[in-house]
Amino acid sequence: HFFNVEHKDPVTQARAGRIRTAHGEIETPVFMPVGTAGTVKAVTQEMLERLDARIILGNTYHLFLRPGHETVFELGGLRKFISWNRAILTDSGGFQVFSLGELRKIREEGVEFRSHLDGSKRFLSPEVSMRVQSALGADIVMCFDECTPYPATREQARDSLELTTRWSRRSRSEFDLLKDTPQSTAVSPALFGINQGSVYEDLRSRSLEQLVEIGFEGYAIGGLSVGEEKRRMYDITEFIAPQMPADKPRYLMGVGTPEDLIECVARGVDMFDCVMPTRNARNGQVFTSRGKMNVRNAKFVRDERPLDEECECAVCRRYSRAYVRHLYNCGEMLASTLCSYHNLAFYLDTMRRVRQAIVLGEFAQFRACYLDRMRAG
């Protein structure tokens, strides 16, 4: 079957499991690099393989606009198009309902977007999102949801969650209809529901109950890391994750920092994705076992050490901070590539170590040591 838990941490809610897709197995907890427009920005697919990434994200909205899902379909699906033979998860466009702010109008039927590229009107709904994702051929498909903005009043959060539930029901129907049709390039895809409810515990529970009733292959926590205090993000995760079906993967969308990952694994989350390692890399910030570091800083001009002295990634084995800083200074694109590669290596390695610690029953200890060191700097 699709997922099973292999180890449970005796102290925390952490678990180690395995997701099986037609395009490879994924050991959890897992961090999934974000590849919005059919590329994890600045790194090649070969690099992702070398990093042993087993699954990456793609985005419905962005690929829908460009090059268009029909085009991707004709080219044999997203995996073939981008030459990636491992697993892919596509986000539904629900986050763009949130992030594109003024460029969209939400109705019961769906969302009308003004394309950020040319201003043209585009329409996305649960059905359209499923059709697009089906054509793209993802292994894991996300329900079309409304990522509730923060802050939201109780009433706004409730209305938003109810809309997401109705859209989830429609997503489920359309997904089931499309599965194994000639319009799909997917093989045994799984559909995930997305929990909403903002920072209101009872609304989170209510959302989850409704989703479980519909039934999904996995459950995601959405609507977090959208501006709320970190404490609340942890609290909501701590509250809702353990309530999610134990035999299904639990995915915290859009999170987070290395520390967030560990803290939320401890609260029962199995899957994560975040633009942070790649975006911040392009902006000169690298993550290390001693905390984050801005390699653009003048103090690295003559620093011959690797980005992270304890990292064994291909970048850290070969290049110095001085060189990477120089590349940033010159506006050279290799800087982005090198830092993105390292940051992803750091994230992926962190998750492998987290998993190993859970398997060995040492997660609580690992968590404490790891975070202490990172904070000590």
Added chain:
RNA sequence: GCAGGGGUGGUCGAGUGGUUAAUGGCACCGGGCUGUAAACCCGGCGGACGACAGUCCUACGUAGGUUCAAAUCCUACCCCCUGCA
């Protein structure tokens, strides 16, 4: 030699009597980034002292001058560019 144009802060370049320590860009320094409208955005950027408010000093080629007040006006000198010899 003659005619014309010009010399401004690290740099390029505005500014042609007073809200000017001097717009902007770049460079430089620092910060932010959480299901990617992001190789982006924000802040600082003459010096000294001060926690802050602020105070003082030094600055628009050089040296003088006019004026209550000058990067801005006048004189001389130095240098650069263009054209003609």
